Amino acid sequence: MPKDFGFGASSKRREDVRFLTGNGRYTDDINVYGQAYVHFLRSDVAHGTIKSINTERAAAHPAVLRIFTGADFASVGGLPCGWQVTDRFGEPMKEPAHPVLAQGKVRHVGDPIAAIVAESAAEARDAAEMIEVDIEELPAVIDMRAALDGGPLVHDDLETNLCYDWGFIEDNKDEVDAAIKKAPHVTRLDLTNNRLVPNAMEPRVAVGDYNSSNDESILYTTSQNPHVIRLLMGAFVLSIPEHKLRVVAPDVGGGFGSKIFHYAEEAFCTFAARELKRAVKWTASRSESFITDAHGRDHVTTIELALDHDGNFIAIRTSTLANMGAYLSTFSTSVPTWLHGTLMAGNYVTPLIYVNVKAVFTNTVPVDAYRGAGRPEATFQLERVIDKAARELGIDPIEIRRRNFIAKDQFPYATPVALEYDTGDYHATMDKLEEIADLKGFDNRLAQSKSKGKLRGLGLNCYIEACGLAPSNLVGQLGARAGLYESATLRVNATGSVTVMTGSHSHGQGHETTFPQVVSEMLGIAEDQINLQHGDTANTPMGMGTYGSRSIAVGGSAILRATEKIIAKAKKIAAHLMEASADDVEFSDGTFRVAGTDKEVAWADVCLAAYVPHNYPLTELEPGLEETAFYDPANFTYPAGAYACEVEVDPETGKVDICSFAAADDFGRIVNPMVVDGQVHGGIAQGIGQAMLESAIYDEDGQLLSGSYMDYAMPRADDLPSMVVDHSCQTPCTHNPLGVKGCGEAGAIGSPPAIVNAVIDALSRGGYSHVDHIDMPLSPHRVWEAIQT
Amino acid sequence: MVTVTLTVNGQEKTSDCEGRSLLSDFLRDNLNLTGTHVGCDTSQCGACVVHVDGEAVKSCTMFAWEAQGADVATIEGMAEDDGSLGTIQQAFQDHHGLQCGFCTPGMVMSAAALLKKNPDPTEYEIRDYLEGNICRCTGYQNIVHAIQAAAQTMRAAT
Numbered sequence: 001m002p003k004d005f006g007f008g009a010s011s012k013r014r015e016d017v018r019f020l021t022g023n024g025r026y027t028d029d030i031n032v033y034g035q036a037y038v039h040f041l042r043s044d045v046a047h048g049t050i051k052s053i054n055t056e057r058a059a060a061h062p063a064v065l066r067i068f069t070g071a072d073f074a075s076v077g078g079l080p081c082g083w084q085v086t087d088r089f090g091e092p093m094k095e096p097a098h099p100v101l102a103q104g105k106v107r108h109v110g111d112p113i114a115a116i117v118a119e120s121a122a123e124a125r126d127a128a129e130m131i132e133v134d135i136e137e138l139p140a141v142i143d144m145r146a147a148l149d150g151g152p153l154v155h156d157d158l159e160t161n162l163c164y165d166w167g168f169i170e171d172n173k174d175e176v177d178a179a180i181k182k183a184p185h186v187t188r189l190d191l192t193n194n195r196l197v198p199n200a201m202e203p204r205v206a207v208g209d210y211n212s213s214n215d216e217s218i219l220y221t222t223s224q225n226p227h228v229i230r231l232l233m234g235a236f237v238l239s240i241p242e243h244k245l246r247v248v249a250p251d252v253g254g255g256f257g258s259k260i261f262h263y264a265e266e267a268f269c270t271f272a273a274r275e276l277k278r279a280v281k282w283t284a285s286r287s288e289s290f291i292t293d294a295h296g297r298d299h300v301t302t303i304e305l306a307l308d309h310d311g312n313f314i315a316i317r318t319s320t321l322a323n324m325g326a327y328l329s330t331f332s333t334s335v336p337t338w339l340h341g342t343l344m345a346g347n348y349v350t351p352l353i354y355v356n357v358k359a360v361f362t363n364t365v366p367v368d369a370y371r372g373a374g375r376p377e378a379t380f381q382l383e384r385v386i387d388k389a390a391r392e393l394g395i396d397p398i399e400i401r402r403r404n405f406i407a408k409d410q411f412p413y414a415t416p417v418a419l420e421y422d423t424g425d426y427h428a429t430m431d432k433l434e435e436i437a438d439l440k441g442f443d444n445r446l447a448q449s450k451s452k453g454k455l456r457g458l459g460l461n462c463y464i465e466a467c468g469l470a471p472s473n474l475v476g477q478l479g480a481r482a483g484l485y486e487s488a489t490l491r492v493n494a495t496g497s498v499t500v501m502t503g504s505h506s507h508g509q510g511h512e513t514t515f516p517q518v519v520s521e522m523l524g525i526a527e528d529q530i531n532l533q534h535g536d537t538a539n540t541p542m543g544m545g546t547y548g549s550r551s552i553a554v555g556g557s558a559i560l561r562a563t564e565k566i567i568a569k570a571k572k573i574a575a576h577l578m579e580a581s582a583d584d585v586e587f588s589d590g591t592f593r594v595a596g597t598d599k600e601v602a603w604a605d606v607c608l609a610a611y612v613p614h615n616y617p618l619t620e621l622e623p624g625l626e627e628t629a630f631y632d633p634a635n636f637t638y639p640a641g642a643y644a645c646e647v648e649v650d651p652e653t654g655k656v657d658i659c660s661f662a663a664a665d666d667f668g669r670i671v672n673p674m675v676v677d678g679q680v681h682g683g684i685a686q687g688i689g690q691a692m693l694e695s696a697i698y699d700e701d702g703q704l705l706s707g708s709y710m711d712y713a714m715p716r717a718d719d720l721p722s723m724v725v726d727h728s729c730q731t732p733c734t735h736n737p738l739g740v741k742g743c744g745e746a747g748a749i750g751s752p753p754a755i756v757n758a759v760i761d762a763l764s765r766g767g768y769s770h771v772d773h774i775d776m777p778l779s780p781h782r783v784w785e786a787i788q789t
Numbered sequence: 790m791v792t793v794t795l796t797v798n799g800q801e802k803t804s805d806c807e808g809r810s811l812l813s814d815f816l817r818d819n820l821n822l823t824g825t826h827v828g829c830d831t832s833q834c835g836a837c838v839v840h841v842d843g844e845a846v847k848s849c850t851m852f853a854w855e856a857q858g859a860d861v862a863t864i865e866g867m868a869e870d871d872g873s874l875g876t877i878q879q880a881f882q883d884h885h886g887l888q889c890g891f892c893t894p895g896m897v898m899s900a901a902a903l904l905k906k907n908p909d910p911t912e913y914e915i916r917d918y919l920e921g922n923i924c925r926c927t928g929y930q931n932i933v934h935a936i937q938a939a940a941q942t943m944r945a946a947t
Contacts, residue, residue: 012882019890020878020897022824022864029823122807201828201836201891201925253826253891254925286829508889508926678885678931685928709833709923717919717929722912747928 010674032279039124043106046702063123107326110291183306195298202253208269225545252507296370339374383461383753457762468553496604503543504555524590549742561629654784683747798866815853835922845902864894886935888926
């Protein structure tokens with residue numbers, strides 16, 4: 001029977017009430033008394049030298065308070081990159097300066113040139129139109145191959161557009177090359193992983209405030225990780241120490257990675273508020289979001305899979321160009337390397353793997369983590385090349401995967417790309433997929449489609465991801481400039497209610513409901529007696545935030561550890577109250593009992609005794625009941641699964657309809673199945689968006705052609721199918737105390753290859769077997785063109 | 790500046806704004822009704838949907854002064870008189886029809902307009918109607934379920 005509360009219950013989300021009644025408090029809903037507004041004048045060319053900026057007329061506008069240009073930031077730090085990658089030759093990556101406001105040159109459309117602070121947002125915009133900027137336009141470089149092949153330099157001082165040339169594992173390269181050379185069969189595939197714009201529905205907002213009475217700066221911002229912003233902005237950009245800088249990320253309207261990073265506008269508003277002694281607010285328009293939020297994906301890849309005649313994998317070699325854009329965004333450099341190369345083993349036993357990635361500067365918006373971040377790019381190329389190989393060798397696509405699966409009894413399994421998978425059961429998720437996708441009924445559906453003149457196809461794939469970022473000692477060795485633990489404080493109040501403070505941030509994931517479920521289960525008190533606080537560096541312990549499907553695995557484990565400390569102390573208090581030894585005290589369902597006796601004391605009485613310590617072991621214990629725990633994971637977690645998609649293709653027009661989508665996931669133990677369903681639905685929707693609709697397209701001059709919702713095809717309700725999701729296959733994570741793996745990114749990682757595989761399958765069955773690949777998005781035009789060639 | 794007087798959620802409100810102020814700005818900035826959200830600048834996303842004289846309208850598509858004398862309903866007025874969630878709102882919570890909550894006010898207002906016109910919509914009709922409301926979190930699946938459930942509850946009550 002389903003539980004109605006605690007771990008495993010589909011508790012309804014308490015945060016929904018405020019969102020459904022218009023009482024959410026997003027950053028743009030925050031207004032500080034006396035605030036001014038900033039508008040950024042941005043470059044409308046992709047590459048150029050700033051010859052002059054004349055602000056005279058604008059400055060005379062009666063509502064203008066001050067106009068800032070790059071000169072005002074000449075002595076202010078730049079935006080730092082959080083991960084240093086070391087190249088194949090042992091050299092550090094090229095790391096260009098990333099100024100808050102452009103210094104002498106603009107490098108992408110949207111690069112900020114000047115910031116106009118005025119009494120209202122409209123007047124700031126008006127004044128911006130009065131600024132005369134003389135930019136000498138330079139040739140822009142957009143294409144990565146051109147950038148490496150003598151194209152214009154994005155950063156003159158670097159003398160190259162190559163950020164790094166990364167080999168993984170470099171020592172294995174020769175062996176991999178030799179194995180591929182002599183393999184009985186090699187399948188090769190060239191593909192593009194299309195550039196995407198994350199498009200959280202809430203545009204970014206920043207409100208900088210300054211309290212001159214105590215010299216404290218406060219930044220309200222749309223962030224997934226306020227502590228990380230405090231760290232980066234305080235230490236590297238503005239030199240404000242932590243105790244004088246508070247960062248608040250209140251309700252945040254979606255992130256998907258794009259709100260991890262520290263952006264120039266955050267630093268500007270904080271800086272300007274200190275300069276002007278007034279709060280300064282910036283609200284991005286959607287048009288501005290398109291040209292300033294970090295984009296995602298944008299890889300060009302060649303992958304080779306070597307197999308024996310029976311379809312057993314021998315070796316994989318993959319070579320990728322990864323677009324960094326014009327500057328290095330916070331975690332940009334880790335995405336194509338450690339979040340991508342390490343996943344190339346997938347769910348399979350492949351003895352030899354070599355990954356090469358060249359990261360390239362171009363005159364485009366910076367590229368960084370977007371839901372999945374590196375893992376979708378790994379999964380897409382691997383699962384596409386496996387499908388192609390299966391077709392070439394005449395092996396069923398399910399059979400070839402099953403033949404190469406890491407078997408259940410091989411865990412823990414060390415891959416040739418540095419990861420150790422703790423648990424998994426890939427045959428079980430494939431069995432479940434075959435059931436929920438009704439693969440037995442495919443032939444009937446194929447016949448029905450045929451009778452309508454449509455080509456039907458079935459595509460499937462597996463995926464694995466490394467989540468729960470991340471063991472600090474490991475990522476430190478790999479170049480991360482921060483630890484990736486999480487922390488939690490439990491404050492038990494005198495009447496027994498509990499305030500949980502976490503460094504994880506909820507921006508749609510439902511933490512305010514699910515984290516209390518964990519505590520409720522452990523303490524045996526009602527969920528509504530437990531409140532979660534997050535998103536404010538002033539009242540939560542140090543934390544690293546929410547991304548990489550880490551919140552429950554890392555943040556949840558920190559909460560578990562803090563709760564264990566609370567229970568341990570509460571037992572000692574209870575022992576005193578019951579005049580027993582703490583070793584004899586048992587705790588369950590909110591009651592402390594002395595084993596083997598009828599003595600008991602309730603949770604609330606122990607809590608009261610902690611804060612009104614009239615009868616309390618004061619010589620042995622401090623009063624109060626509050627504990628903090630930091631949790632640093634021992635390993636990544638490895639959610640995995642199998643996905644299937646059925647499509648109908650209209651051969652006359654190339655239009656693809658997604659008829660069904662099924663997902664069988666293994667997330668380990670699950671706290672709230674309803675929330676997990678929702679996470680998978682959303683991830684798959686973004687994967688379908690990538691496969692079918694979305695693409696950030698630049699013209700050769702560096703103008704973003706798909707720069708609004710009129711041009712960038714966001715998935716709408718009528719673009720998506722009803723999905724079947726199942727997470728009943730559960731191999732609990734072995735190294736975190738909750739046994740959880742994380743579920744936030746799976747859908748986006750696992751779905752694109754299933755869709756492309758389905759379309760290729762449909763074309764093949766329909767007599768167009770010459771089509772072995774179509775790059776995403778699979779627009780009618782591209783599919784129709786592929787059919788015609 | 791223009792002076793705009795309109796009725797919002799049953800109460801008459803008057804405030805001064807620039808002639809170029811959009812209704813969405815007026816609701817948020819002048820009346821502090823921040824439940825109406827602005828997610829784009831091309832009238833595509835639907836986060837700002839309100840009802841003007843009974844019709845669902847993207848409030849970023851009209852100037853505030855164009856709503857002079859109008860009867861406007863926003864998300865803040867959708868709860869029951871006792872403060873509990875209205876039928877559609879409750880269905881969204883019951884069926885997990887929201888995640889980050891940013892598109893939600895517009896979704897609820899659009900759903901209300903749909904169910905007024907069509908008390909028993911099919912899944913296809915719901916998806917078709919919501920074409921002007923973008924959600925990035927849910928994949929729309931549980932939004933569709935929520936609207937179907939709300940429709941059923943509302944039909945049973947009449």
